[in-house]
Amino acid sequence: MMQAPTAEDDMTVVRVLVVDDDPLVRAGLAMMLDGAKGISVVAEAADGEEVPDAVNAHWPEVVLMDIRMPRMNGIEATRRLRARPNPPEVVVLTTFDSDDNVLNALRAGACGFLLKDSPPVDIVTAVLKAAAGEPILSPTITRRLMDRAATAAGAHERARQVLARLSPREHDVMLAIARGRSNAEIGADLFMSVATVKAHVTRILTKLEVGNRTQVALLAHDAGLA
Structure with missing residues (x-):
């Protein structure tokens, strides 16, 4: 092999x-x-x-x-x-x-x-x-795609429940991800090192059970946060 x-x-x-x-x-x-x-x-x-x-x-x-x-x-x-x-x-x-x-x-x-x-x-x-692992889609494109599709029944509440798994600091990083910010930009915004941002991103992906930043942004949109 x-x-x-x-x-x-x-x-x-x-x-x-x-x-x-x-x-x-x-x-x-x-x-x-x-x-x-x-x-x-x-x-x-x-x-x-x-x-x-x-x-x-x-x-x-x-x-x-x-x-x-x-x-x-x-x-x-x-x-x-x-x-x-x-x-x-x-x-x-x-x-x-x-x-x-x-x-x-x-x-x-x-x-x-x-x-x-x-x-x-x-x-x-x-x-x-x-x-x-950097963002490709801009938040504007993500929102436009999401707004084009009808939101499934219960998607809002399910997204809220999933995002509730995050700590307050992880929630801040999640919102920055949903805004399309890079790791370096998130670090500057939240006064963290890039290594710390990467660690937060890894934990966020694990807790939310998603595979990438775009899916984090989609969850944030479903929850009405982006």
Whole structure:
């Protein structure tokens, strides 16, 4: 069995898996990302069913995932991938930012989304941010997505109950995460070191039983706090 690469193997390069059923789009993304400093495209996949084998074989830190694909779409593939131990971050790809499936992908565990016609620099930045655990979606985009969807019955109260698990200091950090603040910005706002912020973020994700900052922001919105 192939062993996961260690930090010593590839300390500064983010390993990326590109998943898209359109071979031209897939090849274009792979070529563009491979030419960016600090990124290496280690594998490609044509649909969601190919993702587990590709992840097992190549251990990417970030997966660029198309939403609309045959056999298994990007939402289900994201949900299954994020349920694994130590999963890679997932950034979903869509043709239109009005795609209602984007919100479902974020709830499934994607940390953000990109339009397929985004400028290359934006795609590179999103990949590097995803690998670093930094926010990709702005609070404005998160709210717009949430406001577009009807809130499920009881979602508000359930979100309030979940967020009640946090300590007062963790609650402050959670609100900053919901506002799209980076670790460095949260540290400056709340007079903490970046290391302390990271420790709080880790505890928040564990207590809320979510996989990334975007899902924290979605919970805060459901609770009426963002």
